[in-house]
Amino acid sequence: MSAPPPFVIPGGFDPCFSPLGRALRRRTGDRLRAEALQIALLTGAALAGLMGVYAAEAAAGLFGMPSLALAGGLAGASLLAGLGAGVVGRRPRAVVRVGPQAVTVERGREQMRLLYDTMGPPAVVTARRFHRHERRYAAVRPFLGKTATPVLLLRAREGPIAALGLPDEEDRQALRRHVEERVEAAKAPRKGAAWPSPARRPALRCGPCSYQLPKLTMHLRHPAGTGIR
Numbered sequence: 035m036s037a038p039p040p041f042v043i044p045g046g047f048d049p050c051f052s053p054l055g056r057a058l059r060r061r062t063g064d065r066l067r068a069e070a071l072q073i074a075l076l077t078g079a080a081l082a083g084l085m086g087v088y089a090a091e092a093a094a095g096l097f098g099m100p101s102l103a104l105a106g107g108l109a110g111a112s113l114l115a116g117l118g119a120g121v122v123g124r125r126p127r128a129v130v131r132v133g134p135q136a137v138t139v140e141r142g143r144e145q146m147r148l149l150y151d152t153m154g155p156p157a158v159v160t161a162r163r164f165h166r167h168e169r170r171y172a173a174v175r176p177f178l179g180k181t182a183t184p185v186l187l188l189r190a191r192e193g194p195i196a197a198l199g200l201p202d203e204e205d206r207q208a209l210r211r212h213v214e215e216r217v218e219a220a221k222a223p224r225k226g227a228a229w230p231s232p233a234r235r236p237a238l239r240c241g242p243c244s245y246q247l248p249k250l251t252m253h254l255r256h257p258a259g260t261g262i263r
Contacts, residue, residue, distance in 0.1 A: 040131050041132075042127060045128075047125070048125035050065075050125070051126075056123075058071050058075075065172075075120065076120045079112070079116050082112075127141070141177060148190055148194075148196060152193065155214060156210050164185040168187065168197065175196055183201050
């Protein structure tokens with residue numbers, strides 16, 4: 035079974051890969067927790083910037099400073115800092131390789147490997163269902179492209195789930211077909227392999243029989259003249 039060429043999921047804009055998002059993901063080690071902390075920090079920074087503008091206007095009124103220029107400068111500086119640190123980020127492209135024993139997904143320094151003998155059948159879900167259900171699970175590792183494309187799920191029976199957002203329908207169906215063939219081949223018994231011998235069953239012992247045989251009497255006849263009776 036020959037290996038197909040690698041499948042590529044293009045990168046794009048993603049706030050989770052901003053400097054703040056990367057730092058939170060390394061710090062927590064949890065994708066969902068890092069996203070929640072990033073949203074909370076950005077919301078707090080926006081509120082702090084807004085309150086800073088009001089405070090600058092109040093200080094300008096007290097000290098006779100030009101309030102419009104000061105407030106505009108503070109707002110612009112906070113906006114640029116927030117965009118640069120917490121919002122602007124680019125997701126690197128992901129490469130999916132179908133190997134002889136496992137499928138491998140690589141994205142930058144991140145790598146994921148799923149063995150065929152530990153996988154279930156792949157499934158395709160809509161983007162709406164994925165973002166409402168599967169994306170919220172901690173075991174799911176998303177490798178997405180465009181937001182509106184269907185998502186191919188590669189499931190392990192016990193372990194992580196790879197969510198692949200291939201933008202091309204033909205590539206998605208081809209990858210699904212290749213993975214299905216290799217998963218079925220990994221489950222099938224090898225040709226010439228001996229099946230394990232069944233376990234020996236314990237011997238069944240019957241209880242004492244209640245039926246009694248009648249006593250048998252054996253009469254022996256001895257030849258005459260031997261003196262034996």
